């Protein structure tokens with residue numbers, strides 16, 4: 001008896017997906033699905049390539065978080081050559097990663113989601129985008145551009161190129177050190193970036209009182225949370241151990257060795273999506289599903305570990321029960337705090353004389369047949385796992401992508417928002433934009449998640465039980 | 476002054492080309508004055524419009540939906556730009572072409588061999604084409620901007636030339652990778 005509404009493509013997200021909403025006879029929403037529609041197949045076509053090509057090939061999974069792929073991939077390769085990466089190289093890889101988290105979060109917040117906050121969910125489609133923002137509030141648009149640029153320029157100054165800077169990072173370290181001059185260029189731009197991050201947080205917090213409804217109804221639900229933390233339990237993006245907590249903040253598992261992920265993370269497949277569904281094995285599927293990304297990281301961490309971000313995380317926790325924040329809408333908030341954190345961390349690295357040391361590359365040959373690299377990408381835990389033969393040719397690859405971990409959560413969030421807002425009998429564009437807005441809050445990166453990209457232009461359509469088109473609304 | 480109508484499309488790419496487009500940074504503020512973006516992943520228009528002056532395409536053509544979208548975009552566009560190596564010659568996206576029965580092989584690895592629960596090939600999704608194609612194997616392309624991704628200044632150069640009604644000269648400006 002199903003009637004369906006399709007949102008295809010979901011826009012202002014990174015990559016392509018559609019949402020299908022299933023209706024009851026009375027027009028109320030029965031169920032909804034978030035579907036990924038494309039696939040490129042990295043796991044297969046990387047086979048038989050030399051292991052040292054893996055960072056540059058796999059980073060092409062994603063142009064928004066290529067650095068996270070470079071890092072997870074390089075760490076997997078470090079394991080294959082089994083060397084100790086020089087400390088300075090680790091600092092510089094971290095610095096580059098900070099740059100990327102800043103730019104990726106700035107993209108999500110300013111370019112993709114802020115138009116919904118500024119103009120409202122029901123605003124004119126023509127206005128509700130970055131170009132509308134440029135016209136209406138050029139100051140905030142310029143700030144967003146500057147913050148993203150600051151992040152991109154860190155990557156360029158450290159690694160030579162803004163996107164796919166894959167010449168620099170190598171198994172065993174990085175190819176060249178950071179010069180004092182480049183370090184100074186970053187340090188010169190840093191104060192402005194920091195003040196933009198602070199003022200944006202202030203502005204956002206002031207706006208929050210207007211968003212009680214969104215905080216409450218845009219995908220607020222209990223779930224488990226997973227991410228890396230430092231040995232002390234602080235926020236971490238490069239190394240560390242995995243921690244999983246439940247919706248009340250109780251520890252489900254701590255100090256899990258991420259390189260043993262296969263023992264505790266499983267992946268399920270559903271027939272209607274190219275994106276797989278990971279879960280924590282001891283709890284089974286789907287009970288063992290969890291959320292990852294900025295909100296999850298702030299929920300699991302004891303603290304951020306930098307002064308300004310630590311003040312902010314305390315405010316943030318007030319939005320949760322027992323300090324555990326459940327609202328999907330508040331992913332935006334968590335993202336802004338992480339931007340500030342990354343700027344503070346970048347500053348520490350730049351001020352550390354060790355960061356300019358010359359030794360940055362421990363060269364070695366393949367000595368192991370299996371390597372696993374794990375990092376926290378902007379959107380959550382990213383796992384690269386390779387097996388190689390005795391010549392270092394890749395024989396097997398598995399990638400578990402940050403966005404993929406949130407797959408169960410997307411479907412839940414989309415269903416809850418659709419049930420709350422969508423009425424099949426009198427469909428409006430704004431109803432559907434709310435469904436899209438909750439997806440944007442997660443900032444999914446679907447080029448990663450499906451290791452793919454797809455695009456198609458269609459409006460939304462409403463079909464009756466016999467598959468006849470009964471409503472059609474072109475945006 | 477009538478603004479120039481510009482569309483941008485993501486096919487099978489990594490979004491890096493779109494990111495490089497955004498790497499024009501503050502120039503975007505200028506661009507917004509000259510150009511009306513009528514279709515793009517960055518805006519909420521869901522159907523490719525008529526009468527587009529310039530369409531910028533990232534990515535190779537990988538599935539049937541993308542094939543249809545590219546063909547209809549071509550019909551509705553005066554000048555079509557292939558942005559980046561995937562669109563220009565296939566790049567990483569076309570690595571699967573070298574595999575025997577590449578479309579099946581990539582799917583079987585990911586969804587049968589690497590699944591722990593409910594292994595199956597997704598069916599209710601747009602089918603992959605046998606190969607991933609560069610744009611000019613499917614439609615006529617007016618301008619090629621190679622690079623993975625093409626650097627932002629090069630994108631800016633091409634757009635500036637086109638907006639001024641000139642033909643961009645790519646000699647010695649572009650390179651692959």
Ligand code: SF4
Nearest residue numbers: 488489491559560561
């Ligand atoms: S050309 Fe490079 S940057 Fe552009 S979509 Fe393809 S892989 Fe990504």
